Each structure stands twice: as structure tokens, then as C-alpha cells.
Amino acid sequence: MFNINKLVAPFWGTIIEKLHIDMENHTIRLLIRSDNEDVKTFTDIILEEVVAFCWINESFYQDKGRLDIEKWNFMQLESIGYEDNTRVIVEGGEWESSFSASPNIVLEIWNSILLIEAKKMIINGETYELMKKNIF
Numbered sequence: 612m613f614n615i616n617k618l619v620a621p622f623w624g625t626i627i628e629k630l631h632i633d634m635e636n637h638t639i640r641l642l643i644r645s646d647n648e649d650v651k652t653f654t655d656i657i658l659e660e661v662v663a664f665c666w667i668n669e670s671f672y673q674d675k676g677r678l679d680i681e682k683w684n685f686m687q688l689e690s691i692g693y694e695d696n697t698r699v700i701v702e703g704g705e706w707e708s709s710f711s712a713s714p715n716i717v718l719e720i721w722n723s724i725l726l727i728e729a730k731k732m733i734i735n736g737e738t739y740e741l742m743k744k745n746i747f
Contacts, residue, residue, distance in 0.1 A: 615693040615732065615739060621645070622654065627686040627720065637661045639727060641718075643688060660730035663712030665699050668723040689719040693741065697726060715741055 622643050629642040639661055643654040699712040714726035732739045 613739060615741065618734065618739070619691045619693070622656075622688060623690050625654075625688045627688050628653070630686065632664065639664065639729070641688075655733075655735055657733040658716060658727055658729035658731070659733060661727060662730070663699070663714065663726075663728040665712065665714065665726045666723060667726075686720050689721065691716070691718050693717075699726060 622645070626644040626646070627641055628644045629640070631640045632638075633640070637660055639658040641656045643656060645652045645654070693715055694717050695713075695715055697714045697717065699714060701707050701710045712726075712728050714728045716727040716729055716732070718725040718727070730741055732741055
């Protein structure tokens with residue numbers, strides 16, 4: 612067993628150099644950069660067996676100044692964590708309402724949130740199974 616939130620805590624307040632969503636291979640990959648004094652450290656995070664993801668840019672609703680994502684010259688990873696109580700339910704017609712997700716990874720990027728449901732997280736080549744029985 613492991614504590615995924617302790618593993619990802621050092622990435623709070625870092626920079627996302629690259630974010631790649633690969634729907635064909637069911638992965639989301641982040642290249643994270645941490646700047647400590649003059650030393651830059653890079654971390655490769657891959658979420659595998661991604662079942663669902665949902666991005667909500669709260670800035671559009673709050674009129675907070677970061678209205679145009681294209682104007683972002685970098686992405687600040689405010690926080691990242693494991694959460695097993697999140698649920699996304701789609702409302703709409705009968706077909707749309709049949710979809711739902713249980714995101715277990717939460718990324719706060721600036722004033723937005725990226726919710727991801729994935730079965731594995733790989734940090735610099737080390738694989739972690741994201742199942743409740745493995746995490747405390």
C-alpha cells in the first residue's frame with residue numbers, strides 16, 4: 612500500500628511543460644518542471660487506462676482575467692491529488708444521461724480543474740495502481 616497524495620505533494624506549485632491527452636491509447640501525460648533556485652527538475656507523469664476526463668475552466672464563470680486559454684504562456688499546477696469520492700454525472704437526453712464517471716485524480720491548473728479517472732499512474736517509470744485497496 613502507498614499514499615498517492617504524499618507521492619504527488621512535491622508537484623504542487625510546479626509548471627506543466629507539456630500536457631498530452633491521447634484518447635486513442637487512453638493516456639494523459641504530463642511533463643512537470645520544478646524550479647528550486649537555479650536547479651530545474653523534470654518529472655514525467657503518465658496516467659494510463661484513462662476511462663474519463665473532464666476539464667472545467669472556472670475562469671469563464673468567474674470572469675477572473677484568464678478568459679482565453681490561448682493567452683496562457685505556461686500552466687501552473689496549483690495542486691494534484693487522489694480523490695476517491697468524486698462523481699461526474701451527465702444530465703441531458705436519455706442517451707447522454709446514461710454516462711457518468713468517477714474521477715480519482717484531480718489537477719488544479721490555474722483557476723481550472725482537470726478531473727481524470729485512471730487505473731494507473733506512472734511517475735518517472737514507477738507504476739502505481741490507482742485502486743482503493745492499494746491506497747491509504
